[in-house]
Amino acid sequence: MRYVTFLLFTALFWGCATKIPSYQNIKINKAYFQGSSKEKKLVSAFANYWQARIKGDYKTSFSYELPYQQYIKDFNKYKELIGGIYKGTTITLKNIKYSHPNIAIVTRVVKIGKNLYPRKDKWIYIDGKWYHKFYQTILPPRNPEDADFQ
Numbered sequence: 760m761r762y763v764t765f766l767l768f769t770a771l772f773w774g775c776a777t778k779i780p781s782y783q784n785i786k787i788n789k790a791y792f793q794g795s796s797k798e799k800k801l802v803s804a805f806a807n808y809w810q811a812r813i814k815g816d817y818k819t820s821f822s823y824e825l826p827y828q829q830y831i832k833d834f835n836k837y838k839e840l841i842g843g844i845y846k847g848t849t850i851t852l853k854n855i856k857y858s859h860p861n862i863a864i865v866t867r868v869v870k871i872g873k874n875l876y877p878r879k880d881k882w883i884y885i886d887g888k889w890y891h892k893f894y895q896t897i898l899p900p901r902n903p904e905d906a907d908f909q
Contacts, residue, residue, distance in 0.1 A: 783810065783813075784809075784810065784813050784848065784849050784850065785806045785809055785810055785813075785849070785850050785851075785852075786849060786850070786851040786852065787802055787805075787806060787851075787852045788852070791852065791855070797884065798855070800884075800887075800888070800889055801855065801863055801865075801882055801884075801889045802852065802855075804823060804882065804888070804889040804890075804891070805852060805865055805867075805880070805882070805889075806852075807819065807823065808820055808823040808891050809845070809850045809867075811823075812841070812845040813845045813850070817834070817837065817838050817841070818834070820841070820891075821834055821837050823889075823890060823891045824837070824890060824891055824892075824893045825883060825885075825890045825891070825892055825893065826885070826890065828892075828893050832893070837893075840893075848870050848871060848872070849869075849870045850867050850868070850869050850870075851867060851868045851870070852865060852866075852867055853866040853867060853868055853877070854866040860884075861883060861884040861885070862881065862882070862883055862884070863881070863882045863883075863884075863889070864879055864880070864881055864882075865879065865880045865881075865882055866878075866879050867879070867880060880892070881894075
């Protein structure tokens with residue numbers, strides 16, 4: 760009887776330990792949750808950031824922007840620049856490429872109605888946390904890679 764109880768508890772806790780988080784309106788391939796600890800942090804930051812943008816939780820999305828961008832752009836200006844609640848009905852993480860061990864280019868597909876729009880985000884790893892690079896279209900891009908983000 761003790762053995763059966765032990766097996767039941769082990770199965771219960773094993774299931775809890777391997778559960779993949781679910782996000783409303785965010786689609787992520789399960790394989791991304793099997794990667795390194797650093798990549799799991801990136802996927803989690805990506806999902807939390809875009810979930811906040813979809814829900815209109817500006818404080819949360821602002822906390823994921825690069826620290827220097829938070830410094831030069833106050834919170835109210837940030838809210839004006841992002842243009843309100845994100846209109847995408849679903850956001851799918853398609854690909855992650857690393858241009859440097861601490862710089863990730865994340866390709867996402869935004870679905871609005873029946874239309875699909877591919878977009879790229881740049882994420883930068885600083886002191887154990889991934890930060891989103893906020894882009895604005897005020898200045899022309901410096902190079903073709905930057906043009907992808909505007």
